[in-house]
Amino acid sequence: xxxxxxxxxxxxxxxxxxxxxxxxxxxxxxxxxxxxxxxxxxxxxxxxxxxxxxxxxxxxxxxxxxxxxxxxxxxxxxxxxxxxxxxxxxxxxxxxxxxxxxxxxxxxxxxxxxxxxxxxxxxxxxxxxxxxxxxxxxxxxxxxxxxxxxxxxxxxxxxxxxxxxxxxxxxxxxxxxxxxxxxxxxxxxxxxxxxxxxxxxxxxxxxxxxxxxxxxx
Numbered sequence: 001x002x003x004x005x006x007x008x009x010x011x012x013x014x015x016x017x018x019x020x021x022x023x024x025x026x027x028x029x030x031x032x033x034x035x036x037x038x039x040x041x042x043x044x045x046x047x048x049x050x051x052x053x054x055x056x057x058x059x060x061x062x063x064x065x066x067x068x069x070x071x072x073x074x075x076x077x078x079x080x081x082x083x084x085x086x087x088x089x090x091x092x093x094x095x096x097x098x099x100x101x102x103x104x105x106x107x108x109x110x111x112x113x114x115x116x117x118x119x120x121x122x123x124x125x126x127x128x129x130x131x132x133x134x135x136x137x138x139x140x141x142x143x144x145x146x147x148x149x150x151x152x153x154x155x156x157x158x159x160x161x162x163x164x165x166x167x168x169x170x171x172x173x174x175x176x177x178x179x180x181x182x183x184x185x186x187x188x189x190x191x192x193x194x195x196x197x198x199x200x201x202x203x204x205x206x207x208x209x210x211x212x213x214x215x216x217x
Contacts, residue, residue: 001026001029001030001031002029002030002031002072002073002217003031003033003070003071003072004025004030004031004032004033004071004072004073004074004075004214004217005033005035005065005068005071005073005074005075006032006033006034006035006074006075006076006077007035007037007058007061007062007065007074007075007076007077007078008034008035008036008037008076008077008078009037009052009077009078009079010036010037010127010184010185011036011185012127012184012185012188012189013034013077013078013127014034014036015185015188015189016077016127016188016189016192017032017034017077018034019189019193020189020192020193020197021197021211022034024197024211024215025214025215028215030214030215030217032214034077035061035065037052037057037058037061038057038061052078052082052083052084053084054084054086055083055084055086055087055088056086058076058078058084058087059112059113062074062076062113062118063113063115066113066115066117066118071117072117072217073117073118073119073214073217074115074117074118074119075118075119075120075121075210075214076109076119076120076121076122077121077123078121078122078123079122079123079125079126079127080098080101080102080105080122080123080124080125080126081125081126081170081171082126083105083122087105087108087109088105088108088109088111088112089104089105089107089108089109090105092104092108093105098124098125098161098162098164099124099161099205099206102122102124102206105122106120106121106122109122119210119213121210123207124161124162124204124206124207125161125163125164125170125171126170126171126172127171127172127184127188128170128171128172128174128175128184128188129160129161129163129171129204130160130192130195130200130204130207131160131171131175131188131191131192131195132155132160132163132171132203133160133195133199133200133202133203133204134195134199134203135151135152135155136152137191137194137195138151138175138179138191139151139152140194141179141182141187141190141191141194142179142181142182145178145179147178148178148179150178151174151175151177151178151179154174155174159203159204159205160203160204161204161205161206161207172184197211
């Protein structure tokens with residue numbers, strides 16, 4: 001079985017890989033292991049996990065994972081939204097589609113790491129975008145919220161990965177506006193599981209390309 005290490009920024013992605021993506025890849029003889037980002041280490045040796053503080057932190061941890069020669073690939077699952085200002089290529093982003101911009105940043109990321117076993121992936125624009133592959137499932141998770149139908153109306157005509165990254169309009173902000181009880185680590189993977197990987201892949205081409213690269217290792 002081929003081992004793939006997936007550097008993730010939070011518990012939501014960690015659970016998604018364990019419960020949704022991982023079983024699918026395992027059927028294809030690929031063992032995917034999520035590695036949760038380290039936020040900081042205290043003087044006493046305690047390690048806090050979850051969240052991206054700086055690119056320097058990301059690079060150090062990715063290079064550390066690449067030292068594991070038993071892994072055929074090291075990849076990432078990090079949100080495009082909210083990347084630190086020192087992320088490679090971010091200062092040089094030009095106008096273009098979300099797909100053009102994320103491809104530019106992933107290429108800059110790959111060039112900075114410069115390792116043949118590294119495959120960068122940034123989720124457009126964040127994990128919650130995957131849930132908009134079937135927004136009705138978001139509503140079903142909170143059936144007591146009657147105003148939730150407005151959420152679907154607001155994104156009509158947009159593909160999930162095109163929902164923008166404005167402070168009040170990024171995918172998670174849109175969900176929280178109508179469903180304030182939403183908790184990312186709890187509800188995110190559960191809703192994604194109910195939607196199912198095939199539907200998410202069909203609606204989210206950038207995510208689908210990443211999964212295709214993994215399953216064809």
